[in-house]
Amino acid sequence: MKIAEVSELSGLSIDTLRYYERVGLLPPVHRNDSGIRDFDELDVRRVQFIKCMRQAGIPVDVLTEYMRLALIGDETFEARKNILEEQRDLLAAQIAEMQSTLDLLNYKINFYEERLAAVEKNLSPMEEFDVTTQ
Amino acid sequence: MKIAEVSELSGLSIDTLRYYERVGLLPPVHRNDSGIRDFDELDVRRVQFIKCMRQAGIPVDVLTEYMRLALIGDETFEARKNILEEQRDLLAAQIAEMQSTLDLLNYKINFYEERLAAVEKNLSPMEEFDVTTQ
DNA sequence: GCTTGACCTGGAGCTAACTCCAGGTGCTAT
DNA sequence: ATAGCACCTGGAGTTAGCTCCAGGTCAAGC
Structure with missing residues (x-):
């Protein structure tokens, strides 16, 4: 799924999605041969989770730390x-x-x-x- | 009541109180002969009201407009x-x-x-x- | 084969709401 | 009378969280 579709689906702007990846809130999304992001189902679920938490005012750095831990295991x-x-x-x-x-x-x-x-x-x-x- | 006491009482910093007056959220507070603010009871109630609304996330400019209207009559x-x-x-x-x-x-x-x-x-x-x- | 549109990057810019600073004034206690 | 402290001002700096921009790549349609 390309970034525009994820943006549409989540209500987050394309810039915001890229920003989230940049700061490590969203783990690196898989790219195709041209370097274009291809979000899988897990990525989308993560985006939705983040959106929900962000709307409730939970800070980005807290969520980033949470994500960092989640990736460890x-x-x-x-x-x-x-x-x-x-x-x-x-x-x-x-x-x-x-x-x-x-x-x-x-x-x-x-x-x-x-x-x-x-x-x-x-x-x-x-x-x-x-x-x-x- | 001097600004330090209002700050203490409200939990807002002295800088924040001055900032609120600067932007018109708090109407000009009466000054003594040395130019030092002397908050009266109404000022303090306003500060408390503002604090409450700000904590709930109501934007400063909305409250400023509200205050402007309140002063008109x-x-x-x-x-x-x-x-x-x-x-x-x-x-x-x-x-x-x-x-x-x-x-x-x-x-x-x-x-x-x-x-x-x-x-x-x-x-x-x-x-x-x-x-x-x- | 060229244009168009979606995508990419690094970096700059923006907004809200403070927060801090330098330089100055004026009580108050020693 | 002088040291210290609380206060003053205008203006600059900070933080979070985006948002925008310039310049570039690439695939698809005419």
């Missing part, structure tokens, strides 16, 4: 598991934080709605930058 | 509400995506655990970059 299982656990914990914390910000946003939006309604009825104004509800 | 209510709604929707989508990545991470960690156990019993290996469980 079974003796790096424990190390890889540790990386994933660490990232999972970070991610969980981030989700919790974002969830509480989401709640705050909803609270504020609701406040705006009420206040817009109140304005029509000429009621008293309320406070703007109230974050006490976090 | 009540006639920008609708516009501000629209900004918040848009950011809320983006945030909700991001959280959902991260949650599914979190699930995948847990699945993989679990897989590692089982495989580590299996290795001790000499069972057959399984596939590495499986994202089909998304």
Whole structure:
């Protein structure tokens, strides 16, 4: 599979795919006689995995290290598991934080709605930058 | 309240606070006769609000626009509400995506655990970059 | 056999969001 | 009165993660 197809399929730009290979996040992809990349099924699955992790904000260098270990073999299982656990914990914390910000946003939006309604009825104004509800 | 205290209190660096004022995210803070910033209660609440939104990944320029509107007055209510709604929707989508990545991470960690156990019993290996469980 | 389009490379450029620095001012305690 | 510390400014530097570019190769269609 050529790079354009993988790009199409994954939603990552061609440049990004090449960049990932350059920095070692994607192991060297097999080339044909003209030097053109030919992604196999495993490569594509790796791309999809990377895309997923990147979207969640896991840094490239962490994933690169993970990939480096994965290529070594079974003796790096424990190390890889540790990386994933660490990232999972970070991610969980981030989700919790974002969830509480989401709640705050909803609270504020609701406040705006009420206040817009109140304005029509000429009621008293309320406070703007109230974050006490976090 | 001086900038060091606000920094301490908010967890944002002094440089970041000054940067926020520079780019208009934080409206000009009152200065004493020597030109030194003296944050009042409203400033501090704004800082806390900004910190919360920034942690959730809402861009500085979006927040700057929001702040600009907030300073104009009540006639920008609708516009501000629209900004918040848009950011809320983006945030909700991001959280959902991260949650599914979190699930995948847990699945993989679990897989590692089982495989580590299996290795001790000499069972057959399984596939590495499986994202089909998304 | 020439043009076109997809691919290649190394390296430069870009954006967001800080972060740091040099050089300067002004309380405050010795 | 002077040393030290917190503050100030404008501007430069940094980091992550791409993104773009110039210049080149190659296979296919007209």
